[in-house]
Amino acid sequence: MTSDDIVTVSATETSLRIVEGIHDLQGAGISELARHLDLPKSTVHNHVRTLYDAEYLVTNDGDYDLGLRFLEFGDYVRKYHQFIQIGSSEAEKLAEQTGERVNLTVEEHGRGVYVFKANGSEAVHMDTYAGKRVPLHATAFGKAILSQCPATFVDDIIDRHGLPSLTSQTITDADELHAQLEMIDEQGYAVDQEERLEGVSCVAAPIVVEGEVRSAISVSGPKSRIQGDALGTELPDLVTNAAEVVRINITYADQNTFDTSW
Amino acid sequence: MTSDDIVTVSATETSLRIVEGIHDLQGAGISELARHLDLPKSTVHNHVRTLYDAEYLVTNDGDYDLGLRFLEFGDYVRKYHQFIQIGSSEAEKLAEQTGERVNLTVEEHGRGVYVFKANGSEAVHMDTYAGKRVPLHATAFGKAILSQCPATFVDDIIDRHGLPSLTSQTITDADELHAQLEMIDEQGYAVDQEERLEGVSCVAAPIVVEGEVRSAISVSGPKSRIQGDALGTELPDLVTNAAEVVRINITYADQNTFDTSW
DNA sequence: GTTGGTGTTCGGTTCCATCGAACATCTGTT
């Protein structure tokens, strides 16, 4: 923590903390931010001024908030992941078929990130939004992704992030995780029964394409609906089929690199 | 330029330049970035390392690129502008009716920013994308927005950004601009005939709602189709009607503040 | 082996980010 950040620019780190603070507080003033981040007002003021002058922030009657530059970069990143473009329509079909919430997800920095959601008619309200990061080992989609990774890769992630327990069902043992991953790899899909959130279960299938970011598609719903017969054949089939369709579409998509123009 | 940035954090400015550089180059390595930005390699390296450690960047076989954090913030900003949510369906209707390209746009930092696009069946390829910033005085939507602003506000913008000429048709005289804005305010819509791009003309109407960001909706197409009879009644009517619908929907939308959960 | 390209590490110097305190501004309260 302290030994290896010798080469980092601490002023930048503070600026990033401020941006995140504004995001967390959904807009804030200087003093409010300073309190929230435990920084001197004047320091916050300097950073905010800098970010504002660079047009990364806007003011809304006194409060600062994130500006459209982030919209620009966000859309850029979305285009970067052609997986999102291609997978979204399939995700919506799957949401319609199952009636549940469907998510597209990817791995980044050893964590699971939600990037797209589609809600079926019965979909429950969830705490997931585009950009939300969660531990890979505690979700069906995370395990689905990990099942397609070399064991060393998995171990690296465990070293970096550990296996934090989120519910009583979370896998916290490395060996058990590896064993499950092997099973998941064989059967082609992963299940999460209240391993990240009490009362919520998921089924997910990996979408692995050469040269693409590791990703997955998952169905989430109340534990009462994701169990028994549904888990026997129905849901796994639907999810793995959807993943397969996306995988093929990505593989045979136009190979031209994404472009930013419309 | 040099006199008043005493209070800015220059390290942050370089970090932002690097982020923009990566965006411009659509991913880049350290040396490439250093050349592009005319900075020492080691400086770039430190900043990139910082941004990478903070998980704002990812690596793609050697090249650095923007990460999903920007997707998260981008979606946050999109939600912040409920105008986009509400206006998009109307924009798509308008695109269908006209067959042309329709844009939703807002003012930020004295410039016009595209935030949403919808393409009709005949829509021409354009250089506009979400986040693209252009001078307000050289576009129909910009003039539509300015027509609803106090004259002092317009003058402030002229002071800050000038009236740069983009084509031979661009308005470069402040008095002429003010005169046009008055006319636009009266008739309720603005026209741009090749003032920003050769061969492209636009019609736009402002969407002004108390307490909301200044915004507009516009139709763009080849000059050959945006002229004559179309400009007489058809297009202006369609555009102003669409703007009116959006305005009403925003005004009477649920007044609850936007929330980040789904 | 050599060349030219990467990314990385390493210190010295100097600049500037930091921080507390003082100042300014505004709101609402009594």
Place this chain on the structure above:
DNA sequence: AACAGATGTTCGATGGAACCGAACACCAAC
């Protein structure tokens, strides 16, 4: 009106760290 308690802003001194060049390590290609 004067005040109290917020806010945002400015200021200046100090020490830390951002910057930069140079040296290093690495890799690929000819």
